[in-house]
Structure formats: structure tokens, C-alpha cells
Amino acid sequence: MPFRTRLKSTLQAALLFTLFLIPPVFAQQPASNGFFTTSDGVKLHYLEAGQGETLLFIPGWLMPADIWQKQITDLSQDYHVVALDPRSQGQSDMTAQGNDPFRRSKDVSELLDHLQVDSVVLVGWSLGAFDALAYLHEFGADRVNGLVLVDSPLAAPSGPAPAQRSPFLQRFQNDREHVGDDYVWSLFKKPLPSPLRKTLEKAQARVPTDIALATLDNTRPGDAWEPKLSVLKKVSILYVITPTYTSQADYLKEIDPDARVETFENCGHALFVDEFQKFNDVLRDFLKQASLYSSTTSSPKPGKPAAAPSTASRPTTVQPTLQPVAGPTKQPVLESTPIPTKPATPRPTRTPRKTATPTPSFTPGPSPAPAKARPTPRPTRTPKNTPTATTAPTPHHRKVTPSPAATPLPQQPTQRPAAKPSKSPAWASSGNPIQDGYFTTSDHMRLHYLEAGTGLTLVFIPGWLISAEVWMPQLQDLSADYHVVALDPRSQGLSDMTPQGDEPMRQARDIQELLDHLQLSTAVLIGWSHGAFHVLSYVNEFGTNRLYAFVLVDSSLGAAQAPPDSSTRQAKFIEEYKKDPQTALRGFIWGLFKNPPPANFTKDLNQSALRTPPEIALGLMNNIYPGDKWQPPIQTVRQVPLLYAVTDKFAFQAQYLTQVDPLARVEIFQNTGHALFVDDSLHFNTVLRDFLRSASRYPSGWPTRPKPTATPHP
Secondary structure, three states, X not given: OOHHHHHHHHHHHHHHHHHHHOOOOXXXXXXXXXXXXXXXXXXXXXXXXXXXXXXXXXOOOOOOHHHXXXXXXXXXXXXXXXXXXXXXXXXXXXXXXXXXXHHHHHHHHHHHHHHOOOOEEEEEXXXXXXXXXXXXXXXXXXXXXXXXEEOOOOOOOOOOOOOOOOHHHHHHHHOHHHHHHHHHHHOOOOOOOHHHHHHHHHHHHHOOHHHHHHHXXXXXXXXXXXXXXXXXXXXXXXXXXXXXXXXXXXXXXXXXXXXXXXXXXXXXXXXXXXXXXXXXXXXHHHHHHHOOOOOOOOOOOOOOOOOXXXXXXXXXXXXXXXXXXXXXXXXXXXXXXXXXXXOOOOOOOOOOOOOOOOOOOOOOOOOOOOOEEEOOOOHXXXXXXXXXXXXXXXXXXXXXXXXXXXXOOOOXXXXXXXXXXXXXXXXXXXXXXXXEEEEEOOOOXXXXXXXXXOOOEEEEEOOOOOOHHHHHHHHHHHOOOOEEEEEEOOOOOOOOOOOXXXXXXXXXXXXXXXXXXXXXXXXXXXXXXXXXXXXXXXXXXXXXXXXXXXXXXXXXXXXXXXXXXXXXXXXXXXXXXXXXXXXXXXXXXXXXXXXXXXXXXXXXXXXXXXXXOHHHHHHHHHOOOOOOOOOOOHHHHOOOOEEEEEXXXXXXXXXXXXXXXXXXXXXXXXXXXXXXHHHOHHHHHHHHHHHHHHHOOOOOOOOOOOOOOOOOOO
16 A cells, blocks of 8 residues: 555544544533422422533423523533422422422422532522522522522512403413413514424423412412512522513612623513523623622532632622601692502412402592692602513413502411301492401400402501491402401491490500401501501501501591691581581581492491490590600601502691601592592502502512411400
8 A cells, every 4th residue: 555545544543533532522411310209209300411510490380491401501511400390390290289489499409409419509480480589588598609580570479369360371271272382382582493392382281270270379378478688688699581570670779789680682481592592691601700799608519510619708788778857847848740550560469268259339439630649759669660460470471451460479377257248238239249257356345347359458447437338449449459358446337336445556456456367467557537547556556567568548647747727627526426416427427528429328337327326436536546746656657668648638747758758658639528539439449559569669678477376266
């Protein structure tokens, strides 16, 4: 063989041998299947590839771990990548038990134990983000080196459950085969490879329909659950979103300026698939930055390289505190710009007790000119683009409405005495599932209340001698979205008449015992006129631990701040009442309204007021507060969101309130009587709904919610 030919053959062989020895640097890392069994006996599946710092990916509703295919393939070159099939998803066991974030967060903890991982970056998408947040809530940040939330609210959807399922979920329930496949298609804005699409369609079809729906219903297992802000600040956060969640990104930056936000334009809900290269690059860059903020030195997974120890601690952010103004000016000038309706994050719901959908029958009075109000003083309380329909983990199939439609937001115990259907003629013909309830206080008084709906609880307290039925426009309308309760205070309505305890301090304890009786850990207190003193007294006596928010309706902020001419009018009325209670009360009831309500409505209120003996009625009026200089402590009032809905006569006090609590919201109702929530019920209910949605974004002092304590019932 010629020398040149032999040399060529030798070089070719050497080249082939060299290439054979060189490892394929750009070869894909194959993912291996793994399984483990949880402490409650459920077998869960996961995908695993690569070495290094552990990244744990958690998919959204119905989706399998395979949806993270692009991340597993790419990032496993540099990291130990794990993608979990949550219980009842993918190749994991289908089970009717534990399909809520708290149990799934325990699954995550047990997976880390199974993999012997002491340091992890949690990456949760959509519903999977709730699992990641719940993990921090339950297990803290000791093992978490970073948190990545992908196109999801910052907490479980925070609002009351809708009276019925969204149109998408109704179609999903009735035509699972076609709607399930449509759901998969809707997650993406860019063409999806056929093999991956088929894998996802097959995975969603494997989940039984009842379990799929239950997973959404159980998104928010606690009455007022939200991630603890103190825990969130202990880890580096990356919030990767589509423009849908812009307002929540603004909120996150306010409470944690060090959090990183990345907005992906022109992407579907599964943005990490539509723009996988950009997502992976952003994630890599974030992980490099996150290593600077780790507060603990993590131990590596056995057999895997250790991550670089942290060299700096995460900066802490000092939250600003509000400084009260010494007092009101003598000539207040209220700004008169109407507050526009603001879409906002709904708040969580508790387990429904009744499933009937109320149908309002109360006909509101004519709507007056737009109410003048002071604008909300802090822009962050006004969400710009908060998702409004959050029952499903993706917004694509849901109708966006200004009223809260939520999953999330709570299960509360329901083992309590069943209420009996009411026979009151004022509203029995409406067909609403409003019910009568009774409970006995610790001093042996039997108190009556009305109740309807499910969701976040609103407790309405009426004014002097007025029964709970005055709140009928709210009970019938708001019960479609909330659990509404209207109390007959002692010596009013159908509650027991007693000369004992007819002062706000005892009335406040009655409210506390009502919350215990209903087994509520969170509520919104709404007090009108004399009832507002009961609410203020409650805040003074029991603090704000159980308050989501509170509302004062056309009442002074304390006994000493009443309008100047009120004492004269009150003295004149008392003289008339002593001479002829029936005539005086008839005029008093009619004087509450500027727009005449239905005749039977006022008739029932009048008959109810006549039940209270005159001596007890006068005692109620004289026992507003034990001291004429009393006022609620400003520091306590400012701990939770406050709505002050009043007529013009309380404009001076509204000005004072906005000085001592700049975050309080003021609504001035014009062309209405004292019972403004009846005269213009539509406007009042709209304002209240909007306030409650805004309250979910209150930036300071998230109150703790202790477990309710049972009240002894003799």
C-alpha cells in the first residue's frame, strides 16, 4: 500500500478513536423516572436528570411533569433537575384525598427527603405556585435557596367562591373529552410539537373529572391563607409572568424590593414552553444572583457537586410606618373626585354550607348622581390589572368580570347548630336561602341573626332599635358572592330583651361570641349608626386578629365626635319618644330614608322596633360609651383596611380620618338618607365589593388568624 494511502488511513482511524473518547458535551441529559410513596400511602412519580444544585419544577392544574421537558433537557447540563407529578396528576396515583396546597406541600417535603436534598430552588407554575408558597408557609425557608413563581397569583385566588362554576368549568364537567383537549391548546400561543401535545392531552384525560374539580375547589384550604411575608423575604424570588399579573408584580415589588420580576409578552400561560430559551436564560441568570443572597449554607445531594457557599446576606427592607396627624383642621376640604371601579384580587372562600344561589328581590331606590369621594391616597391600593377570575389555574377559559370570582380564598368548620328557614314576610317571597339562626351568649342572652351565602364572611350590625332585616338589600345581593350574616343586637329585633349589657363593650363581646358560634376565624365587620360603635368597641376590646377589614356606615368615629346639632335633635326626639313611642318610632323609621322603600319593608322595621321596651330603648341610647371622651385607638384602627361610607353630615370626621389613617377609604353618599345602603343599595354594594377586593392588597400588617375558641352555650 502506498505510503500516502497508509498515512490517510491511520489519521482517519486516530480521528475516529479520538472522537470516540471525547464525551458528547452537547448531548442531552436523559431524564430518568422515579417513584416514592408519601406518608399517607400515595405513590408519586417524578422525572430526574443532571447534577448540581437541585431545581424542583411543579406543574399546573392537570399537567404532568413532562411539560417541563425543555427545562429538563437544557438545565440538566448544569443543575440537578427534578420535575414532580403532583398527586392526581401525570403518572402519580389518582386520589380523592389531599388535593390541596398544604398536603401537596408536604408531598414536596417528603420528595426532598426521599432524594436526600438539603438545598432546593422551587419553581411552581400556575396551580403549582400555590404548592410552592404553601411549602414556605408550612416548612419555612431552611431548605429553599430560591423561589420562582411562574404566571400565577402571589397567593391562592383571594375572593369568595362564585355561586356557580365558571362557564369553562361547566363545559369541562359536561363535555370533558373535548374541553379538556381545548384546555391544553389554550395554554400556548405558539405551535406545540405534536408528541408533547399528545402527552399533555393524555395526561389531562387521565385525571377523573371529580378529582380535577376538587383540586380547584381545595386551592385555598384556610379561611384567610396567604404566604407569610416574613418568610418570603428570606428567599430570593423570581416572578415570571405574562401581562395578566402586572398589578400583582407591582405589589410584590412594594413588599419585597429585592424580588425580581420578568414579564413575557406575546406568550401563552405556559410561557416557559412558548419562550423556553428566554425563560431558561432568565432562570440561569436569577440562580447566579440568588447565590449572593442565600442565608444558609446548603448541603449538597450525596454524590453531587456542592453549590458555592453564599457570600452575602440578603438585604432587609424596612417597611415604612404611617405617622398620625395630631388632629383635624377646623375647616376640612374634602376632595370630590369619584373613585373609579377597580378590578382587584378576590379573596379566599370557606367551605360552602349552602349551594342555592340567592335571587335578589329587593328593589333599590333610584340611583342618585355619582357620589363624591376622596381618592384612595395610595396608588398601590388600586390594582391596575389584577386577574379577576381565578377559579382555574389559567385565565384563558374564564370570563373576566368586575366582581370577585375565586377559589381560593378557605375552609371553616361547619359543625354548628343548623339554622331554620325564616318566615319573615319582608323577604320570604324572594326565594333567597336566607335563614334564621340563634345562639346563646355567655351571659345567657339568646340572640338572633340572619344568614345567607358562602365565601368570605360579612357581619352586618344595624343601628339603634333596627332589626337585621334593614340589611336585606345586602343579604339578597351580596350573598351571591359572600357569606353574609346580619345580627340582631341584644334588645333589638328577635333577640332577647334585657336591661343588662346594653352598652358597646358588652355588645362587642356578643359579636366575638357570634364569631365563635359560627366558627369563623376571619370576618368583615360592618356597623351602621349605633352599630358602628359596636364595631369600634370590638376593635378596642378584641383587636384586629380576626378582622379582614371593617366598615363604618354613616356614624361618628367616636361618641365625642358627633355632629354639633345632633344633641339638640336627639333631646327633642327622646321627649317625643317618651310621650308617644309608637308615633315617634314611625317618624324615626321613615326619617331613615330619602327614597321611599317598599311599604312592607318599613312596616316590618317599625313593628320590630316596637318590640323593644321604651326603658330599654332609652338605655341603649344613653349607654353609647361609658366615657364621653372615648375614641378608638388610632394605632389599632389602622391595622386593617377601613371603609368609611357616610353622608355629607360626617364630612368633617371623614377629613379627620384621612389625616390619621391615609389608607382609609372614604365614600361620601349624596342624595340619600341615613340608611344610605338602602336608599342607594346598588352603589353601596358596588363600593363594598370594590373595597373588599382592594382590601386583599392592603400593604401592611397582615393580621394573624387564630383558631376560633368555642363559646360555652348553656
